[in-house]
Amino acid sequence: MLEDLIKLEKSTKSKWNNIKLVYDFSIEKKNELKRIISEPTKLISSDCEFIVFGSLARNEYTNESDLDWTLLIDGQVKPNHQEIALKIKDQLDKAKFKNPGFSGIFGGLTFSHDLVHNIGGSDDFNNNMTRRMLLLLESEPMTSDSPIVYSRVIRSVIKRYLQVIFDFSKNKYPRFLVNDMIRFWRTLCVDFAAKEWQQNDYKWVIRNIKLRFSRKLLFVSGMLMCSSIYSKNFTEQEALKVLEGFIYRSPLENLATFFNNNQKLKNLGKEIFSSYNYFLGIMNDKSQREILMKMKPNEIGDNKLFQKLRKKGHIFENSLIEIFFEKKSPLRDFNRKYGVF
Amino acid sequence: MPKLGFSTGSIAKSNYKLALKILENVNGIECIELSALREEELEGLINSLDSLNLSKYSYVSFHAPSKINYLNEIDLIKYLEKVLDKNYNIIVHPDIIVDFNNWKDFGKNLCIENMDKRKSIGRTFLELSIIFEKLPNASLCFDIAHAYQVDSSMIDSIDILNSFREKIMQIHVSEVNSESRHETLSLESVLAYKNVSPFISKDIPIIIESILNENEISHEILLNEFIFSDNISSRKFNKLNSIFHFQK
Numbered sequence: 001m002l003e004d005l006i007k008l009e010k011s012t013k014s015k016w017n018n019i020k021l022v023y024d025f026s027i028e029k030k031n032e033l034k035r036i037i038s039e040p041t042k043l044i045s046s047d048c049e050f051i052v053f054g055s056l057a058r059n060e061y062t063n064e065s066d067l068d069w070t071l072l073i074d075g076q077v078k079p080n081h082q083e084i085a086l087k088i089k090d091q092l093d094k095a096k097f098k099n100p101g102f103s104g105i106f107g108g109l110t111f112s113h114d115l116v117h118n119i120g121g122s123d124d125f126n127n128n129m130t131r132r133m134l135l136l137l138e139s140e141p142m143t144s145d146s147p148i149v150y151s152r153v154i155r156s157v158i159k160r161y162l163q164v165i166f167d168f169s170k171n172k173y174p175r176f177l178v179n180d181m182i183r184f185w186r187t188l189c190v191d192f193a194a195k196e197w198q199q200n201d202y203k204w205v206i207r208n209i210k211l212r213f214s215r216k217l218l219f220v221s222g223m224l225m226c227s228s229i230y231s232k233n234f235t236e237q238e239a240l241k242v243l244e245g246f247i248y249r250s251p252l253e254n255l256a257t258f259f260n261n262n263q264k265l266k267n268l269g270k271e272i273f274s275s276y277n278y279f280l281g282i283m284n285d286k287s288q289r290e291i292l293m294k295m296k297p298n299e300i301g302d303n304k305l306f307q308k309l310r311k312k313g314h315i316f317e318n319s320l321i322e323i324f325f326e327k328k329s330p331l332r333d334f335n336r337k338y339g340v341f
Numbered sequence: 342m343p344k345l346g347f348s349t350g351s352i353a354k355s356n357y358k359l360a361l362k363i364l365e366n367v368n369g370i371e372c373i374e375l376s377a378l379r380e381e382e383l384e385g386l387i388n389s390l391d392s393l394n395l396s397k398y399s400y401v402s403f404h405a406p407s408k409i410n411y412l413n414e415i416d417l418i419k420y421l422e423k424v425l426d427k428n429y430n431i432i433v434h435p436d437i438i439v440d441f442n443n444w445k446d447f448g449k450n451l452c453i454e455n456m457d458k459r460k461s462i463g464r465t466f467l468e469l470s471i472i473f474e475k476l477p478n479a480s481l482c483f484d485i486a487h488a489y490q491v492d493s494s495m496i497d498s499i500d501i502l503n504s505f506r507e508k509i510m511q512i513h514v515s516e517v518n519s520e521s522r523h524e525t526l527s528l529e530s531v532l533a534y535k536n537v538s539p540f541i542s543k544d545i546p547i548i549i550e551s552i553l554n555e556n557e558i559s560h561e562i563l564l565n566e567f568i569f570s571d572n573i574s575s576r577k578f579n580k581l582n583s584i585f586h587f588q589k
């Protein structure tokens with residue numbers, strides 16, 4: 001799974017041990033999770049699937065991470081779906097997995113109908129959009145090796161984005177998808193400010209750091225996905241399969257693949273992965289993460305840890321800007337055409 | 342025109358004789374699937390194979406039981422060997438197979454059907470590939486309704502139809518509801534199936550599996566003609582349009 005990353009690490013003569021460390025831990029936790037949920041998920045029908053999101057799906061899980069999950073339902077609605085979700089929650093609590101945040105986006109039921117039919121429009125509430133975009137950007141099914149429900153919902157969502165233009169063969173590019181991707185990133189940024197307003201300084205620093213790194217990585221992975229079908233003359237089926245390929249890989253893997261395919265940009269890749277490796281090292285260090293969790297916004301100026309992360313964040317962002325707009329980058333045309341207007 | 346026909350089970354459940362009688366007077370069909378979907382139908386149907394008047398049909402296939410409770414695999418195979426003597430294709434659900442080696446002698450007459458969402462094998466292109474690795478000579482009965490239920494984008498259907506083109510012996514058509522029961526076709530299914538019909542060779546027999554009463558037979562034939570034909574007559578199109586109100 002880390003083949004592309006290891007290839008890039010070698011070609012840039014780098015060492016990204018923190019990425020590998022959290023990757024190995026994520027695989028270990030996924031196996032543990034599969035064992036834990038095997039009992040309650042025996043009760044679920046062929047219309048449901050247990051899906052994880054967040055750091056576990058990105059293979060960046062640490063001992064301090066929350067577990068974001070949902071029971072995805074794509075079929076007949078049944079009252080006992082909630083009972084199953086509660087049984088799953090019980091099992092996860094017993095196994096000391098940390099509950100998802102308070103937003104209500106995760107830790108319960110998600111219905112495919114809303115994900116597929118409410119894209120945009122007044123019923124596409126923040127939670128629905130977040131679930132949909134995270135399904136595309138950082139999700140993984142846990143209940144079976146052949147995830148029929150997951151794959152069916154993913155394809156239906158993508159098909160919605162492609163079919164808004166009615167005839168894909170004539171238009172070739174789904175602005176709809178890229179606009180939603182950009183909307184999602186901007187929403188994350190706006191919500192950061194909203195949480196600051198609502199929750200004062202509670203977890204402000206850690207949220208700020210995540211926005212600089214992991215949230216930004218998600219957006220970039222999404223833009224790579226969108227650009228993958230730009231000016232390629234694909235049929236709808238071909239476009240769907242290419243987009244699907246991105247969804248089944250983690251954001252870091254998508255980014256590593258991009259640099260391996262664009263060797264002339266590999267020095268930017270080195271900067272990006274080295275900064276991200278540093279970020280993951282801090283996230284994986286219990287004492288340093290705790291310092292960040294407790295830190296108040298007015299303390300960041302004097303804090304060396306925050307300042308170093310901020311500096312690494314700038315390197316990360318500047319290098320990403322380069323791959324979006326650098327002359328040699330294959331993303332330049334795409335971003336000029338669709339990234340702003 | 343497509344080579345259309347019915348499963349006897351879709352016309353009269355557990356009563357192949359009645360189904361054949363009803364179908365005697367139906368125009369526009371040239372294929373038949375003799376259904377022993379329930380284990381208890383198997384012996385009677387096999388024993389009467391020689392006496393059935395099937396002269397109307399250019400294509401005959403046989404659907405093996407979808408579950409076996411009383412028979413063991415070897416006994417079932419012995420029964421089905423009598424069908425093989427007739428050189429009929431035998432439609433088999435892969436989940437009833439215990440030992441793939443026992444089925445190898447059926448060759449291409451063993452027609453594996455892709456499964457609905459409830460089963461754990463044989464649903465997708467990848468799952469079918471695993472089965473065909475074990476049974477390289479077996480053929481495929483492509484159930485378009487199962488495939489649509491498993492992947493409504495129909496991408497997997499296209500993969501199956503392209504990759505197993507040479508293996509496809511017949512198509513099953515119906516609507517399957519959320520509990521995987523066969524029903525008459527809806528507009529939603531008609532449009533989804535029509536999108537992939539160009540990937541299906543025109544000479545492949547189309548077996549309708551929708552559960553029908555006698556009055557619904559001609560309507561279901563019309564819908565299948567629409568799905569599997571490049572063009573249908575204006576008269577037939579107008580008839581369809583009066584039901585579905587779509588544009589040509």
